[in-house]
Amino acid sequence: MATFVAKASTRKQHGRLAFTIRALDSPPPEAGPCAGLISLASQALTAPEAVEYLDGLLARCGIHWPGRTKILQMEPHRSAGFRAVAATRLNAIRIRRPGIRTTFPQPTTHQTKLAATDIPQRLPDTWTAQLHGLGVPMHGPHLRRDAAIRLVQMAHGGTRREAAISLGFDACTAHNTSMRLRQWQASDDHARHYQQALARLADHITTTPRLIDYRWRRDDLSQWVISEEDWDVITESVRRRQTPTGRPLTKWLHTRRLAAAVFVWTHVTGGERLYAPVLRDLRNRRSPHLRAIANESWSLEHPQRTSSIHALLAAARSEYAAGLATRIDQQVPPSVPRKRLRKQRFGWPQPSSDSLHDLQQLQSLACSDSCGLDLPG
Structure with missing residues (x-):
């Protein structure tokens, strides 16, 4: 192990010793090299002199080392023992700008308690x-x-x-x-x-x-707008509540229907109004109606500050949003994996029998290639 660390960490370059360990973004895709890497890491971390080896490797990590950013990003995923060994060395390679303290990293403290x-x-x-x-x-x-x-x-x-x-x-x-x-x-x-x-x-x-599974709601409404049929039901409900004098003065424009979709999406998904898919699509297409729809959706969010028509629309759309949220939550049985249902619902291509057979062959070859390696455990 000591020989490997010495060869991997230093090499002769123009008469000087240079650090040559690379930063890997992911394990090797091949079964053999991946299993060998796991075996090597297990031997390095379980050896009696593991602390000395890790400290020696981290001591060669400078502020300009290409893998500095990656090793700092992986900090929440490290074990408590590795953190104790690497704390002093990693603090030395953090970039601290004068007058601004780096924000504290967020550890994974509720992985089994919170979804x-x-x-x-x-x-x-x-x-x-x-x-x-x-x-x-x-x-x-x-x-x-x-x-x-x-x-x-x-x-x-x-x-x-x-x-x-x-x-x-x-x-x-x-x-x-x-x-x-x-x-x-x-x-x-x-x-x-x-x-x-x-x-x-x-x-x-x-x-x-x-x-509430908010991610499922966001995925379900990622390309959604209020249909013409539902919009007619909402506008008819508002007309019944209007006064006879105000009913003919109201204009039911297409921009108002899109603003209503933003309002409903915000309430159903618990999202922020400016990040609604409707407004995002309008920004990407640089639509001239973006500002009008954004302002109209804000008026629906704050009807007490605008006109009475916005208060009536907000009430009708709140009822519609409650019914829509109930329908979305009832679409997925708890016993069925949601990821698989998403692929089927949006028409993603399903693997054919030939592709499944090829996948099984690759898995069997990967298993046979890794049988000759000395895997940990």
């Missing part, structure tokens, strides 16, 4: 009550969004970018949210209080009965 699918984009008010008292009035929306991203990491692990994308955000949103809160976390003892509040919030969610 990432039960976390919405916009946390309910009953949940965010656990975050009150942190002293961030001007960053309230960003704190709510950052808490949702961190809850997904606490339940499922992974990087911050992966957690944000699983919620329906993009990588830019995750970065901007972090930057908004970074200065606040760097002052006083806010980071520690925030971490404690997140732990209380996660414990509160685990005790909540009948949690």
